[in-house]
Amino acid sequence: MSQSTSTLTKTRASITALLALSQQKQNVLARGIGLPDYAVTRRQGATPWQLDEVDRVAAHFKIDPLALLAGPDVACTEYARCHGLAHLAEYITAPSEEGPTDAEPAKPAAAPHDSDQAAEVTTLATPARCALCDLPTTTTLLGFPQHVSAEACAEAAEAAASGATPAQDPTTSPAAEQPPAPEHATASPAPERARREPRPRQDRAETHANCVAFLRRNVQAALKDAGGDMEAAAAYLEKKAIPHAMELLDISRAQGRYDVIAYPPLPDAIYKKPSKSKPNQVWEARPHWSRHRDTLPLTPGTYTVDELDMNGAYLSALKTHLPLGEPEHSTGAIDTLALKRSGVHLVTPGEWHHDHLPNPIGSRDEPGPLWIMEPTLRLLNRLASPKNGSLCAPPEIHESWTSGSTEHLLEYFRTALTEVRAQAIEEDDELSEHYVKSIYSKFVSTAGTSSANHSLVRPDWVHTIRSQAFSNLYGKALKSHAAGLHVIRLSGTDELHVIGDWRSVFDEGRGVTQVKLKNTSEIIISSEA
Incomplete structure (x- = not known):
């Protein structure tokens, strides 16, 4: 070492x-x-x-x-x-x-290859970590996963450094164990390749149950310690929202395939703020758009505008393609969908010439290239596809910082919060509902570069989740227009104003997949002089 x-x-x-x-x-x-x-x-x-x-x-x-x-x-x-x-x-x-001498340090001695030991060398169907060098091995010696010699460990280390496949140990090679087949012998069919057993379903269910139990236990304990005082319990849970969010993240990853990397090296030129009062280089495409009445294809008269609210916008946005580790730099076009990668991209978006829908990158004062997150890039590509009427040209990608990604990293985290929230709404449990909202909203707001949370420094995650929330809202507007509604306003993560029968498009309710009517207003379309 x-x-x-x-x-x-x-x-x-x-x-x-x-x-x-x-x-x-x-x-x-x-x-x-x-x-x-x-x-x-x-x-x-x-x-x-x-x-x-x-x-x-x-x-x-x-x-x-x-x-x-x-x-x-x-x-x-x-x-x-x-x-x-x-x-x-x-x-x-x-x-x-x-x-050992100073000139020649001691080396691991090669394991003897006598008949007794050879009998205790077995082959593993799935590679395991060698007890000597911590590199993958397919053999066990005396019951322990390890290479059978120091030379085999050295070969594995060289192969890992070069990216090659290490040579199989001669003591376990099929050629060494079996005599050569006769010249005219019929070849037997090759055995099926050993496959890793899938993760048991009960493990997944147990992880979800542990997350839900953790949330409910915290609410019950806070209420008990406060002597039944709802306000005191709510204040305590609000204070504990950030550490509880991080603990919930740990519980949700107990059976996960990927470890959470809390402090990956990220490009400072993009993610680091130049000062407290100035933002970093990431453009989140936050929508803030209102339609001009002159562009509405309506006959003169008075129309009702329904102001819809998207429930749990940031909670739903936790289901997004999050980058896992240290990002790698690339130039030119990159198909992150096919490569299963996610990150930040410097792009020049296509021009937007439509009055019935907002510009998908939001309102910009300056033209030219800008850094956008993965959800915004995917939204632009969807809008450029023939399926959506080729509303704009595909964005031109100049360079990217991406890493491998998964859409399921926060899945148990999200589904546990969703379940507790749904039950709280059903039982009119305002304390639990407020607690759930505090956890996911503070997780999103502090998981980047916040002095309130030192356990996770992932500004790339925060920007990705926010961009996903804006992209989700834009998707609702696109769906409304496709159904014949008139989109009047789009703002933030949860505000959508429409004219038309929106209940034929969306389910009404307080669930995260539903929308609720927040308010109504009227507009008057005048006849032209």
Whole structure:
């Protein structure tokens, strides 16, 4: 391991190796050191380990804390010796009798290849992390996932660095185990490739149930501590909305395939504010548009304008393609839909020449290229498609900063809040409804660069979610126009004014998939002189 590797990285690698060596899961370790089930996943990816937690981890594995901090080689050797696994310890590190010299450091000794050990070498259907080098291996030795020799570990490391596939270990190669087939023998059909078992459905249901139970438990505890005082309980839950949002995020990712990266390196020239009073370079396409009466194809008379409100706009916008890790730079056109990527793009949008719908990028004072988030780019491409009447030219992409993305990163987070909100509305539980709104609204407002939330610094997420909310509202306007309604006003994330029978287009109600009538007004269309 390189001397420049940080202590935190060594510690995380040691814990990963010890979990594999002891055949424990992360939730078992979490419970063993007195942390919630999801905490180890978070410490291994998003937040650093605390020193007292490192001491408890070392005590859990019954090794010295300094061995844990020294890296996986030392930690596994210490574990093997402390637990009487001498046969494994000599394969991890076996210095010569004379000891290592300054010129030639000690190397892991190659495991013997006698008949007894060969009998204990098995092949894994799914690659696992080697207990020695923490790289993928398809073999187990004496019951532990690992390469069968130091040379195999070195080959795996070289292959990982070059991106190539490491050569298969000769002790487990099918060619080494089976004699060559006769010259005229009929070839047998190749066995089906082993497939990873899908994640059990009960795990997903359990994650959702844990999220819902967490929210309801907090409301009940706040109300009990406040002695039934609704206002005091509401004030307490409002104060705890941000830490509760982060804890809910951890619970929702307990069975997730992707770790939440809390502090990825992002391009400062785009996301960093030049000053407190000036915004960064991202243009969110916030709509604020009203239609001129002269453009309405209506006969003279008085018309009722229905002012519709979109329920839980930011809650619905949590379902969006969020970038996962460190963004990569590219120039020219990029098909993020096909590549499953998301990020920020410098584009020149097509011209907009329509009076019946607002410009999808909002009102701009200056023409030219601008940085937009993924939802806005996808909206522009949809409007440029023949399906929507080719309302504008596709945006010209000059450069992009994108990473792999998923639409499901906040799915359990969102669905748990949605369920608790729906039940609160049904039971007229204003406390729970207000609590849910505080969590998702403060999550969106503080997950970027806020002094109120240091657990997550993802301005790219905040801009993506906001842009998705604006894009969702624009989609409602587009749907209204396609159904024959007259769109009169579009503003913010939840304000849509129309003339016409909107109940034939949208379901009325307070659910997140419904809309409600907020107010009505009248306009008069005069006859021309």
